[in-house]
Amino acid sequence: MHAASLQEAATALGAASTKSIEFSGSGRWFQFGQAPNPNLPWPQFDVSSYAASINYDGPSSHVQIVRKQTIEADRQRPVPVEQKPDLYLGGSQAWNLAPPPNSPPGTAPIPTSQPAAVEERAAEIWATPQGFLKAALANNAKSEPAGENVEVSFTVGGKYHYAGTINARNQVERVRTWIDTPVLGDTLVETSFSDYKDFGGVQFPAHIVRAEGGYPMLDLNIASVKPNPAVDIAVPQNLASAPAQTTVEVKKLADGVYYLTGGTHHSVAIEQRDHIVLVEAPLNEERSLVLIDKIKELIPNKPIKYVVNSHVHFDHAGGLRTFVDADAIIVTPELDKPYFEKAWAAPHTLNPDRLSKSKKQAKFETYSDKYVLTDGARTIEIHNIAGNGHSDELSLVYLPAEKILIEADAYTPAAPNTPPPAVPNPYSVNLYENIQKLKLDVSQIAALHGPGVVTLADLRTAIGQVATQ
Secondary structure: OOOOOOOHEEEEOOOOOEEEEEEHHHEEEEEOOOOOOOOOOOOEEEEEEEEEEEOOOEEEEEEEEEEEOOOOOOOOOOOOEEOOOOEEEEEEEEEEEEEOOOOOOOOOOOEOOOOHHHHHHHHHHHHOOHHHHHHHHOOOOOOOOOEEEEEEEEEEEEOOEEEEEEEEOOOEEEEEEEEOOOOOOOEEEEEEEEEEEEEEEEEEEEEEEEEEHHHHHHHEEEEEEOOOOOOOOOOOOOHHHHHOOOOEEEHHHHHEEEEEEOOOOOEEEEOOOOOOOOOOOOOOOHHHHHHHHHHHOOOOOOEEEEOOOOOOHHHHHOHHHHHHHHHOOOEEOOOOHHHHHHHHHHOOOOOHHHHHHHHOEEEEEEOEEEEEHHHHHHHHEEEEEEOOOOOOEEEEEEEOOOOEEOOOOOOOOOOOOOOOEEEEOOOHHHHHHHHHHOOOOOOEEEEOOOOOOEEEEEEEHHHHHHHHH
């Protein structure tokens, strides 16, 4: 058996002649950044169908998944429902085809821009065996012997580094690349290939395993592969002509209390005598910067002194680094502090953010069960939502004078006129039980997802008869 070669691997796998590819299978998928505890892997979903179509010349891709969450033996979660994400990439645009957020059941799907997914979906194209070889040949790859293997490395677009292993059978065995994520910075994506077979004239792995951020992300058994199908993916007109913009809409909940919406994730700004407390900095720096601008407009001449983080899930913590750079103190469960300290120490070279440039040290105030912020006039209580299956460190914020409850992911109000679920969501049941145990007098619930502010009566309706027991 002779040593591996980039050119021979490209010939063996038909890289030059493969303009597009389709493959499908089943296995497991894991939800990145959504671990129920900072020290646990991403939660698992069972995948009954995974179908990918890739046009290497685009580059473009279309991935359809049918999945259900796997319920851990020691964690209470909602009854799993079948999810069917429909995911696209066309050049520099990513989008999903889905009903609009908070729409009633039966609403027709529409293309929704997903700018944060562009890097990951592009990496998935070049981390297929044929894609890796095509990219290597097109980007002046460097090859270095490693025993009978060869290590191949190159950079795409002057920014994204790829490194792969070709084994002695001239098969791509592993591909490593790095993408930017708001919490982890330069995030390793590692894809391994094994059990190559001849699928209708094309060599392709029957088993694909991907890890992201150090934990499993995908584990697929491939059932079918089709080389050079017609894969024509055009960017939807509504996205091509009107790129998504980050906006902040404001609703005043009480004097000095502002509900900040305008996207999928919300925040609440609370004015104190000489500073501001912000509840939640979700998504990414782009969102945080428009929040800062809007808060300055609403409450001029006062600094944002504290940012209260509800839990470590990346969609709710992705904007925190921007507020560290802005000298805010991060108020978070004590379980999360070491996680953030480690994550924020990682390099942010792909898309440098403000904190990566200022290199400021994060300031934390942490708690286990309860924490109170007060300026002597307005009191802000922070409580751990004990026993919630969504996250071990999920917290709520309560304003006792205003009777306002702020929470994320425990209860997401449904769209208007949507009937309550047949089976109550255990996260919402647990939230109500915590409200009762803590003896909180709640008039308004500012949910950090969903269509808007609701009442405690709406929560009771959502959980049905469970609330009357």
